[in-house]
Amino acid sequence: MNILILGGGGREHALAWAVKQNPKCDRLIVAPGNAGIAMLAECADLDILDGAAVVGFAEENAVDFVLVGPEAPLAAGVADALRAAGVAVFGPSAAAARLEASKAFTKDICDACGAPTAGYARFTDRAAAQDHVRAQGAPIVVKADGLAAGKGVVVAMTVAEALAAVADMFGGSLGAAGTEVVIEEFMDGEEASLFVLCDGKDVLPIGTAQDHKRVGDGDTGPNTGGMGAYSPAPVLTEAVLAQAMEEIVKPTVAEMARRGTPFQGVLYAGLMIRDGRARLVEYNVRFGDPECQVIMMRLGAQAFDLIQACAEGRLSGMSVNWAEDHALTVVMAANGYPGSYAKGSQIRGLEELPEDSAHMVFHAGTAARDGSFIAAGGRVLNVTARGATLAEAQARAYAMVDRIDWPGGFCRRDIGWRGIGRP
Ligand code: AMP
Numbered sequence: 001m002n003i004l005i006l007g008g009g010g011r012e013h014a015l016a017w018a019v020k021q022n023p024k025c026d027r028l029i030v031a032p033g034n035a036g037i038a039m040l041a042e043c044a045d046l047d048i049l050d051g052a053a054v055v056g057f058a059e060e061n062a063v064d065f066v067l068v069g070p071e072a073p074l075a076a077g078v079a080d081a082l083r084a085a086g087v088a089v090f091g092p093s094a095a096a097a098r099l100e101a102s103k104a105f106t107k108d109i110c111d112a113c114g115a116p117t118a119g120y121a122r123f124t125d126r127a128a129a130q131d132h133v134r135a136q137g138a139p140i141v142v143k144a145d146g147l148a149a150g151k152g153v154v155v156a157m158t159v160a161e162a163l164a165a166v167a168d169m170f171g172g173s174l175g176a177a178g179t180e181v182v183i184e185e186f187m188d189g190e191e192a193s194l195f196v197l198c199d200g201k202d203v204l205p206i207g208t209a210q211d212h213k214r215v216g217d218g219d220t221g222p223n224t225g226g227m228g229a230y231s232p233a234p235v236l237t238e239a240v241l242a243q244a245m246e247e248i249v250k251p252t253v254a255e256m257a258r259r260g261t262p263f264q265g266v267l268y269a270g271l272m273i274r275d276g277r278a279r280l281v282e283y284n285v286r287f288g289d290p291e292c293q294v295i296m297m298r299l300g301a302q303a304f305d306l307i308q309a310c311a312e313g314r315l316s317g318m319s320v321n322w323a324e325d326h327a328l329t330v331v332m333a334a335n336g337y338p339g340s341y342a343k344g345s346q347i348r349g350l351e352e353l354p355e356d357s358a359h360m361v362f363h364a365g366t367a368a369r370d371g372s373f374i375a376a377g378g379r380v381l382n383v384t385a386r387g388a389t390l391a392e393a394q395a396r397a398y399a400m401v402d403r404i405d406w407p408g409g410f411c412r413r414d415i416g417w418r419g420i421g422r423p
């Protein structure tokens, strides 16, 4: 098969790595890709937000299957355009992608299907929103309704902070994403992510993970896109997983189908777990980045069989062939990230690292220059390893990190601490 992956980060490198190992894959193209992806696939220059352009490219290149990585093309209807043109695609319609693109929509769905989540109220008026904040008190969570590239959520520890966030969002700081604001009850607990393939009617959980959102060791400093992840997440025990599937994921999928907008793709449920019960924090309609890297490391070649079955509505016959293993990824970022950072610093030593089913460096933001790699983004490398235990996966990942010569970058040294510290 000729397979096209849309995206160009560490998530897409991990997807490409898994797809490439599957014997069904004859030709693999990634658009736009990056310097790491270019070592295992063809990279193509293509506007991935333009449905007509993606369809045209797929037709010209006899593409049999398209896998959409990020949320933006999904929200823009690229999967709809491909389906309408008869091209097989993994990823939800724009209507179903509203589960990520609109927080208010997701809250409506939770109400309709009884999925446990934080109490909330919706506002299109600043004064009413601020009155609500004063009445509720802090801590409280303020969210812009629309897609805001991770900047639309403020977990306010004080009323003053919450009022300022409301003023900011209605003041236009996030553009159209902030014309409606959702104010939520603060949920305490431990966060974890659950990844579930959905073919519109059947569901198949394909892994759990925990991210590290803060930039500094010990979960300190500003939020980032994610500084590292591991899978599985021990807090999602079999019992909690079963409860989350029965009370949150399955009712959501049924409600989406009932509304005539079935969800097809990977549903990423962000969960807050407390006292052995999960509540929904939010949905994403794509793989997490860097969570995808650890999930792909564990699934390997079978990932494409599952993804294809999902796109073709055949999930009911599928199961995951699990190994009793753990995967962990350490994000190496450019100095200064998540603030301003320089691009172009040279990265040495990648060629000498092991590359096998237990060791892989996925590239997030790299470019090639004169035969070597340079940093071309904020999050740059995802140093990923597998092991029989989480501690082994962690030791292997950091052993690789220590062999990478990149003075322009840094990483957290404690990825996995929550899981490893668990009794
Ligand atoms: P997002 O940027 O949409 O991924 O959400 C940001 C983060 O804010 C989540 O991962 C949680 O850590 C936190 N968060 C969102 N909603 C709540 C809530 N109701 N209670 C506590 N924390 C929350």
Ligand code: GLY
Residues within 6 Å of the ligand: 211, 225, 226, 284, 287, 288, 289, 290, 291
């Ligand atoms: N790592 C968080 C996300 O992909 O949204």
